[in-house]
Amino acid sequence: MTGSTAILGSTGSIGTQAIEVAQMHGIRVTALAANTRVDELVKQARTLHPELLCIADESRYPALKEAAAGLGCRLLAGTDGLCEIAQHESTETLLNSVVGMVGLKPTLAAIAAKKPIALANKETLVTGGTLVTETALLSGSHILPVDSEHSAIFQCIQSQSADVMAPLTPDYTGRETRRIILTASGGPFRGLSKRELARVKAADALKHPNWSMGNKVTIDSATMMNKGLEVIEACHLFNVTPDKIEIVVHRESIVHSAVEFEDGAVVAQLGTPDMKVPIAYALSYPDRMETGVKRLDLFSLGTLHFERPDTETFRCLPLAIEAFRKGGTYPVILNAANEVLVGRFLAGEIRLPDIADGVERAMEKWGRNDRILSLDDVLVVDELVRKEL
Ligand code: MG
Numbered sequence: 001m002t003g004s005t006a007i008l009g010s011t012g013s014i015g016t017q018a019i020e021v022a023q024m025h026g027i028r029v030t031a032l033a034a035n036t037r038v039d040e041l042v043k044q045a046r047t048l049h050p051e052l053l054c055i056a057d058e059s060r061y062p063a064l065k066e067a068a069a070g071l072g073c074r075l076l077a078g079t080d081g082l083c084e085i086a087q088h089e090s091t092e093t094l095l096n097s098v099v100g101m102v103g104l105k106p107t108l109a110a111i112a113a114k115k116p117i118a119l120a121n122k123e124t125l126v127t128g129g130t131l132v133t134e135t136a137l138l139s140g141s142h143i144l145p146v147d148s149e150h151s152a153i154f155q156c157i158q159s160q161s162a163d164v165m166a167p168l169t170p171d172y173t174g175r176e177t178r179r180i181i182l183t184a185s186g187g188p189f190r191g192l193s194k195r196e197l198a199r200v201k202a203a204d205a206l207k208h209p210n211w212s213m214g215n216k217v218t219i220d221s222a223t224m225m226n227k228g229l230e231v232i233e234a235c236h237l238f239n240v241t242p243d244k245i246e247i248v249v250h251r252e253s254i255v256h257s258a259v260e261f262e263d264g265a266v267v268a269q270l271g272t273p274d275m276k277v278p279i280a281y282a283l284s285y286p287d288r289m290e291t292g293v294k295r296l297d298l299f300s301l302g303t304l305h306f307e308r309p310d311t312e313t314f315r316c317l318p319l320a321i322e323a324f325r326k327g328g329t330y331p332v333i334l335n336a337a338n339e340v341l342v343g344r345f346l347a348g349e350i351r352l353p354d355i356a357d358g359v360e361r362a363m364e365k366w367g368r369n370d371r372i373l374s375l376d377d378v379l380v381v382d383e384l385v386r387k388e389l
Contacts, residue, residue: 148337329377
């Protein structure tokens with residue numbers, strides 16, 4: 001179990017729940033970073049007394065300086081600030097729960113400093129891909145998944161053998177798994193036709209029944225891009241190809257994912273949908289700790305449902321798989337286009353199906369099979385898409 005943690009994205013959904021878990025177990029919080037919400041960040045700092053405090057949006061730095069005066073924290077700003085936290089001597093475990101591709105640099109910084117990472121930023125693996133996995137393998141820095149499905153898969157694989165180490169360690173090969181069953185809630189628009197999907201508003205999408213999440217993840221969940229990003233994330237984390245991953249829509253979100261082994265045995269991880277479980281597991285690994293979550297009651301559930309995803313209507317899912325298969329710059333383009341288009345949908349400028357259309361066009365226009373060799377390769381492609389789309 002970790003004795004302390006630094007939290008990037010501390011005012012978000014994962015960040016605030018991580019703070020609750022940390023407080024429950026006396027895990028010291030040594031650093032906090034938020035994107036824009038200065039007041040909430042400073043409020044957290046008053047209770048937790050971190051050494052470092054960072055605001056990612058540099059234009060908010062003067063506001064942070066004023067609000068945090070007298071707190072005794074060292075104040076940082078921007079991506080450089082996030083990276084400084086990632087590498088700081090006081091950082092024992094880095095919880096990276098920032099949203100979007102801005103999370104990639106701090107992850108790479110933590111890997112370089114050989115810090116264990118509790119990773120809730122899926123864009124890190126989607127855009128960084130083998131650049132992240134290969135540097136993590138070289139440095140020996142453990143990446144522990146916080147995404148509920150990937151935490152479930154990790155727990156299932158671990159149940160196979162006490163020796164199975166964290167993903168992305170030299171002992172871990174992915175050979176143990178015959179099939180990964182990746183569950184999906186289907187989002188709030190499961191069952192809608194293409195035409196109905198074109199009429200939904202951002203406010204309809206933001207009412208997700210099972211999980212409480214930030215806006216970006218909620219829209220990704222509504223288009224099923226979230227599941228697409230998760231397939232890419234799983235391929236990198238568990239060293240498998242998409243043909244080994246079966247996506248199953250399971251509206252109750254009780255089975256968080258499952259793994260099938262050689263002998264036909266399928267091991268699943270179940271529980272009430274609550275992010276505190278995967279957060280706690282990443283912080284307590286290889287042990288477990290109390291989370292205070294509502295206990296699973298199978299009698300009150302009675303029945304669980306499973307169905308195939310509708311990939312004709314929810315095209316972001318097959319597009320993400322295609323991006324992974326093509327490799328090169330495709331996943332970076334997919335992610336950047338999606339981030340831009342989700343922003344436009346939230347602003348009421350485009351319709352929901354326009355996200356898949358725009359992502360597809362961006363991949364056709366800019367996609368190349370060039371190997372991504374450095375962070376700069378990622379950033380160049382990412383910037384191009386953001387500017388030109
Ligand atoms: Mg998830």
